[in-house]
Amino acid sequence: MPDEPVVAPPTPARAPLRLNYVRGYGVGMWAFLLQRFSGLLLMLVIFAHFWSRVLVPSWGLAQKATDMAMIVLVAYHAFAGLRVVLVDLGVGMRTQRAIFWGVVALGLLTAGAALLAYQQRFP
Amino acid sequence: MEEISCRIYRYDPEIDKKGYWASYRVTRQPQMTVLDVLFKIQGEQDLSLAFRCACRVGMCGTCGVTVNGRPRLACSTSIDEAGTELDIAPMRSMLPIKDLAVDMAPFFESYQAIIPYFVPRDPDAPPAAIPPGSEERGIIDESLECITCGLCYAGCGVVASTKGRYLGPAALNRAYNLIQDSRDAAGSERLAIIGSEDGVWRCHVQFACADVCPKHINPAHTIQQLRRKSVGRRLRKLFGLGK
Numbered sequence: 001m002p003d004e005p006v007v008a009p010p011t012p013a014r015a016p017l018r019l020n021y022v023r024g025y026g027v028g029m030w031a032f033l034l035q036r037f038s039g040l041l042l043m044l045v046i047f048a049h050f051w052s053r054v055l056v057p058s059w060g061l062a063q064k065a066t067d068m069a070m071i072v073l074v075a076y077h078a079f080a081g082l083r084v085v086l087v088d089l090g091v092g093m094r095t096q097r098a099i100f101w102g103v104v105a106l107g108l109l110t111a112g113a114a115l116l117a118y119q120q121r122f123p
Numbered sequence: 124m125e126e127i128s129c130r131i132y133r134y135d136p137e138i139d140k141k142g143y144w145a146s147y148r149v150t151r152q153p154q155m156t157v158l159d160v161l162f163k164i165q166g167e168q169d170l171s172l173a174f175r176c177a178c179r180v181g182m183c184g185t186c187g188v189t190v191n192g193r194p195r196l197a198c199s200t201s202i203d204e205a206g207t208e209l210d211i212a213p214m215r216s217m218l219p220i221k222d223l224a225v226d227m228a229p230f231f232e233s234y235q236a237i238i239p240y241f242v243p244r245d246p247d248a249p250p251a252a253i254p255p256g257s258e259e260r261g262i263i264d265e266s267l268e269c270i271t272c273g274l275c276y277a278g279c280g281v282v283a284s285t286k287g288r289y290l291g292p293a294a295l296n297r298a299y300n301l302i303q304d305s306r307d308a309a310g311s312e313r314l315a316i317i318g319s320e321d322g323v324w325r326c327h328v329q330f331a332c333a334d335v336c337p338k339h340i341n342p343a344h345t346i347q348q349l350r351r352k353s354v355g356r357r358l359r360k361l362f363g364l365g366k
Binding site for chain 2: 020021022023024025026027028029031032084087088090093094096
């Protein structure tokens, strides 16, 4: 038996924007975006770090915050860069998803260890 | 019976100034695909809904659409996999002609650009067969199954950001298959094309092409292979060792 047609008047809305496709992004695309954004953020944090040292001579929260942000970003960005090098060499073309999660894990581990050491050195 | 809630991007150039999303509800049936949903809407609710399809079994590559943000073949995407909340839009990087049917000219123009056909070394010689089990055939085995559906082109972030100037994964994959063919005479010409500004060096290895390919081809891998060949060609030219 045919279904009862449910006629819904079309709801005018915007044309498909790039945003409509974001939810379909795979791991590789997120890896690409995260690396770019971590690089950009790193640049900003380095500037902030530099100016916090110049403008605020005394050791304070601003320096500590930028130090810690830099540690986390460098740790992630460096390992993500290693992934890019591997991919450019044709290594892990079939296992890039696992490599990405490995990169995230290594980045987090390294950042965690570095933050711990930093906290002990500058409590 | 469970219902499928569906938003479809609609655009009729004769009526609409711009596209819009329309909502539909369809009763779910066993083993239903996205293409079945589209047929049901077209048959029972809105005869004017336009979309493409032909074989219905994932062989022809005609029914490419974007389902929940991801390029897919409508006939090969089951509702079990896609869910009962569907956003169906035209493929990206190609302009809609009507509703979900897009103008695939940019895709085929980039395909055309790489000389996508076999150019024999000696046109009069009988075709030399490359046995299926041979090493030469093995090199391209994984990348031969392309059905030119355009999903990789639609999924590629670089194609989208360069507004189609980048040749795209399918064209480069085809170029790779022909360049690897020892009987082909246009390899050097193709290497020059794929090594150009809009060729292999544009790829950011986002793996979107490999993620969406319905035939499980990994064009990102073939593009890496082409990059090596392109570097080899440039080095040979630099040292005057042939083309």
